[in-house]
Amino acid sequence: MGESRRDTLTLVAVAVGFGITTKLGLLAIAPPENVSYFWPASGYLLAVLALLPQRRWAAALAVVFPTGVLLNVFGANRGLVPSLGYALADVLEAFPAAVLLVRFGGSQKPEFTTLRQVFALVLGAVPAGAVLSAGVGAAVATRFGSQPGYLAVFRTWAAAVVISEVVVTPLLVTWARRSRLSKREMAESGLVVAMLGGVAAYVLGTATPWPLIFLPFPIALWAGLRLGPRGAALASFAFAVLAVVLARRGITPFGMASSTALRVQWTQGLIGTLAVSSLALAAAIAEQEVTAAQLRDAESRHRLIVEEAPIGVVLTGRDGTIAQANAAFCNLLGRSPEEVLGHTFAEFTHPNDLAANLEVLHDLVKGSRERATFEKRYLHSNGAVVSTLVHIAAIRDDQGRFSNTITVVEDITQRRLLEEQLLQAQKMEAVGKLAGGVAHDFNNLLTVILSQSELVAQRIPDKLLKDALGDVTDAARRGAGLTRQLLAFARKQVVEPKTLDLNVLIGDMMNLLRRLITENVELRFVPTPDLFSVRVDPSQLEQIVVNLAVNARDAMPRGGTLVIKTANVTVQPGEVAEVRPGEWALLTMTDTGEGMSEETRRHAFDPFFTTKERGRGTGLGLATVHGIVSQSEGHIAVTSKLGEGTTFHLWFPRVVESTAESMRGVAAARTGTATVLVVEDEPAVRRVACDVLRGNGFRVLEAPDAESALAVAESHSGIIDLVVTDVIMPGDSGRTLVDALLVKRPEMRVLYTSGYTDDLIAHHGVLAPGVSFLQKPYAPADLIEKVWRTMESPS
Helix, strand or coil, X not given: CCHHHHHHHHHHHHHHHHHHHHHHHHHCEEXXXXXXXXXXXXXXXXXXXXXXXXXXXXXXXXXXXXXXXXHHHHHCCCCHHHHHHHHHHHHHHHHHHHXXXXXXXXXXXXXXXXXXXXXXXXXXXXXXXXXHHHHHHHHHHHHHCCCCCHHHHHHHHHHHHHHHHXXXXXXXXXXXXXXXXXXXXXXXXHHHHHHHHHHHHHHHHCCCCHHHHHCHHHHHHXXXXXXXXXXXXXXXXXXXXXXXXXHHCCCCCCCCCCCHHHHHHHHHHHHHHHHHHHHHHHHHHHHHHHHHHHHHHHHHHHHHHXXXXXXXXXXXXXXXXXXXXXXXXXXXXXXXXXXXXXXXHHHHECHHHHHHHHHHHHHHHHCCCCEEEEEEEEECCCCCEEXXXXXXXXXXXXXXXXXXXXXXXXXXXXXXXXXXXXXXXXXXXXXXXXXXXXXXHHHHHHHXXXXXXXXXXXXXXXXXXXXXXXXXXXXXXXXXXXXHHHHHHCCCCCCCCEEECHHHHHHHHHHHHHHHCCCCEEEEEECCCCCCCEEECHHHHHHHHHHHHHHHHHCCCCXXXXXXXXXXXXXXXXXXXXXXXXXXXXXXXXXXXCCCCHHHHHCCCCCCCCCCCCCCCCCCHHHHHHHHHHHCCCEEEEEECCCCCEEEEEEEECCCCCCCCCCCCCCCCCCCCCEEEEECCCHHHHHHHHHHHHHCCCEEEEECCXXXXXXXXXXXXXXXXXXXXXXXXXXXXXXHHHHHHHHHCCCCEEEEEECCCHHHHHHCCCCCCCCEEEECCCCHHHHHHHHHHHHHCCC
């Protein structure tokens, strides 16, 4: 059905309904004075406007006005002019009343479920409509009819309109808006009508004492309590109809009244009082029920929010007894609600935090503070310590007296763990910066010591001096090794990775490892066939295996077994923490030694952390291993328990390429001479490098910086076969110098040297594949070997 057709049918229904209620009003007129008890059309029209959207009010009034005119002309035998006046009175009473009802009732669709809507009807809409309607109607009646004085008509007319609007309007509105009645509600509605009819008939139809006229009131009030505004309106309408019918027949308890008009007024007053009181009571009860329902919903939502909250919420009493706790708090403690409720928070608090917690509670109870935020530790049921951030506030009654505390508990255990890891990483970074800072100068010093001690040892015949210089050389090499360890755990060591097979490398080391460990330690190597190739620095990997083997030996002073295994593994997402998914070569080293406590295991890779007695360990062994593995893009983990041995797991990412390194072999004997330009800003290092090269037959040019090197190269008319340059120097860097030299000497080979860490060297772009590099400190043999390899490598 189209909207326009629906609108047309609605308007037709409005007109028909208005005609019916007008006819009923004419029947309610009491002779001989022709006084109306009530005028149903007024209440009907106000109900129609209350039910319709405001945009359709004008159309409704437009069809009502001519209907009223026709009814007055043909139904009441009135003239056209007075009929127009009476119809106008009907329109005037409805429109302002509807406006006031909607405006002050607080709803576009009033249902009389609040006292505000009832008051808007009784104190606003009804008086306004009655005054306007009675004013126009009384004027028409006294002008064109045989009615007595204006005030008498005005009073009677207004009373009829009032009674109609307080009885008929609530009935139509509440029954039109509400859903269908249930069987129980239908039975109760019928019972209300029957009881009210019987009592009203007795009270109104007999000569009862004055107080008994209020007997219908309890029934009407009960109807309002049971059925709400709908029941109250039904009871009021039933009572009004019965009262009017009996009164028109002369049956009324107000027989003492001197006139029909007075009896009508008293009957109207009784009807109005019952209608307003029962409707107001019903509205108050409905409003209270709505408020109670809203409170229940709010409480239900509150409980749901608290119960489903991801953080703990706890309600405690004055003595700290837990009265309410949500699931998150119980889970935080690893306990059921039965194990938490009725107990005090002190039972679950870490002993070291209890005093501070009790002090906060004491301050809240006495009122010196209202809320507090602090960190505390709880004890989990499995014995673990749970770090939390607690927000606690006092709850007080209307007199300001303390009643409870509400506490929000946030689990920050994981945050604390991450903070510790961050702190550890910062410590590693700090030590790494320290190592990198001293590496350059220390490596220059060691280069001079190593080179000069070997050169002097070659030139003197005295065996005692040679031995002494040998001790110096050994000490310098150990210092160089210590520097490499510092740089390795700081992940700043310059590495030369190669693609290799772990099985081959470890197999070649077995004899060395057997010499390192004592005879009462059994060493077993269990390689897996077709092991994945990996790319690591061979010398660094040897350092890892030696460090772990020595640690295993020290953990088994009374003997035991050390098992080294290799395996191919494929890590799935989330399978191994901190190990990315993919294919890995896994190296494990397991001993049957004393094992570690959980605290020791957590700090195993900390720099300078050691459990060995003073003088037996530097605390850099495992830190170095960790740094090397991380530098090789691998991962290391340790599992251990006291008395159950230790296993180190080392994952290295698989590489798919041949393990055969293409490197030209260095000739056993090299002949001929070459010209080498040495650029080094440290005079002692430059001097010893030049002496070593000259001692091996090279022609040497030297310069302290890039500017001098360019001048030397410009003035040299012959070929310069090789430039050996420091990477970082005052002024231009070694890379800038090389770029400038290669413009005019493209055939020249380049060998970089540096005592700085790899991140600084990489910044200067000299660690790219194929670039020759020699890390300081170096011995004379290292320098000569690297020079020949650079000169003989493919262009």
